[in-house]
Amino acid sequence: MTLLDIQDLTLDLPNGIRLLHGISLSVAAGETVGLVGESGSGKSLTARSVLGLLPDRAVVGGRVTVDGRSPLTPGAERQAIRRHDAAMVFQDPRAGINPMRTIGDHVTEALRLCEGQSRDAARARALELLEAVRLPAPSEHLAQHPHELSGGMLQRVMIAGALSAAPKLLVCDEPTTALDVTTQAEIVQVLRELCARNGMGMLFITHDLNLAGSLCDRLVVMKDGAVVETGPAARVLAAPEAEYTRRLVAATPKLSGTVEVPAGGSDEQQLAVSGVGKTYRRRGRADVAAVTDAELVIPRGGSLAVVGESGSGKSTLARMIVGLEQPDAGEIRIGGRVVGGVPRTRAERLERAKSVQMVFQDPYLSLDPRIPAGRAIEDVLRLHTGRTAESARERAQELLDAVGLSEEHYRARPRTLSGGQRQRVAIARALAVEPELLVMDEATSALDVSVQAQVLDLVAGIRRSQGLTLLFISHDLAVVRRVCAETIVMRRGRIVEAGPTERLLTDPQHEYTRLLIDSVPVPVG
Secondary structure: OEEEEEEEEEEEOOOOOEEEEEEEEEEEOOOEEEEEEOOOOOHHHHHHHOOOOOOOOOEEEEEEEEOOEOOOOOOHHHHHHHHHHEEEEOOOHHHHOOOOOOHHHHHHHHHHHOOOOOHHHHHHHHHHHHHHOOOOOHHHHOOOOHHHOOHHHHHHHHHHHHHOOOOOEEEEEOOOOOOOHHHHHHHHHHHHHHHHHHOOEEEEEOOOHHHHHHHOOEEEEEEOOEEEEEEEHHHHHHOOOOHHHHHHHHHOOOOOOOOOOOOOOOOOEEEEEEEEEEEEOOOOOOOEEEEEEEEEEEEOOOEEEEEOOOOOOHHHHHHHHHOOOOOOEEEEEEOOEEOOOOOOOHHHHHHHHHHEEEEOOOHHHHOOOOOOHHHHHHHHHHHHHOOOHHHHHHHHHHHHHHOOOOHHHHOOOHHHOOHHHHHHHHHHHHHHOOOOEEEEEOOOOOOOHHHHHHHHHHHHHHHHHHOOEEEEEOOOHHHHHHHOOEEEEEEOOEEEEEEEHHHHHHOOOOHHHHHHHHOOOOOOO
């Protein structure tokens, strides 16, 4: 039985620009179809059409049906699809949840308003859903607000909310982008079980070809708003027919094979963290030890990766290093200078910014929605380098070119860019300062494999030419292997293993490191 049927779907903006060129695909009950391709290829736009979430005044052609009903025209059919037939998990969890309401409000809303359940029954069902997506303390999370959860934990909440109405079709737009490999493996298993048990169909959008190959029955490859290849997942990945698909497969990081990592730095320490700890005090609830007795050193020009599951303390450690959080104990030195307290004067703030820059996990929150991408980089250049307006414009365009963006993106505001494009702007802005230390907190997780390879090559080139020191936080062990010669593994706020990356991946000593490696998705076939 076909749940989703898309035939010759086209989409034109009011200015006449065509974004989708005759898209055709289908999803059967119990089947998982992967939609893969570069950022801006039209994957998300195609997926959003399933629920009728289209740009204002867009002209749509072709046909889309979900269990026999069309979501393309407003009215009762579209409402029925959204309430009962299909649900969607978006790429950015913080953009899809009301920050003023609790997690319990979010998960129970559809149960109460669409299913007619009582408050108590909806709460009980919400607890079941949060347990199903492996959240550690479901009853406690129900009373929390979105800002109290990490990105990975919040994405699990979004998946639970989407499953609340037991949809026949689940549309997932990069749902595991923010998740560490162990949580990703658990979520993928949950989705597999739901498809098998309930006959739920799934349209799964991802830039992770390894994940697509391990989860999906069939793959649809998109480029520039058109389908370039479709077929069984194992065949598409093992013997791709389209040149574009072959390039994607070649750019995918792997845990095996030969990689070239830029050589380590000098004997001089660029970053030294000694005995650093951070505990969050919560009124009426137990304290949370986010980081305990952290010790690490990165030589000037060197690189260090920090891996671990969501909530392990990786981002808290990074935020203390850049000065966004103050440690309760220990000492942090950057370039031999103790980092402590909030910079008071303009000169101190500029000095701190020059010494360390951070690229955050969520690009939407780190960019001003009112400012075009190019101007955001111009402003940084003029502030920190004293360039003239013309010189700043030229350098900003060079930086955007380096991360794979064009002059068109220079004038675009963040809301008009895809998640991957926004992250590339954030990376270009951080590099504009030419910092001594760059902290990348899951900065490439939103990027498709070809752009990810381009950005990693860019960072490697800057490391070689300028002696940039890199602290790289990631849940993707294959990417870590390509970027960093040394790695530390964090769990529950503590460093449980440290050493050369290749040794950690081939001969892990700690059971948790072995669990991380075993959780990496491997294509079937």
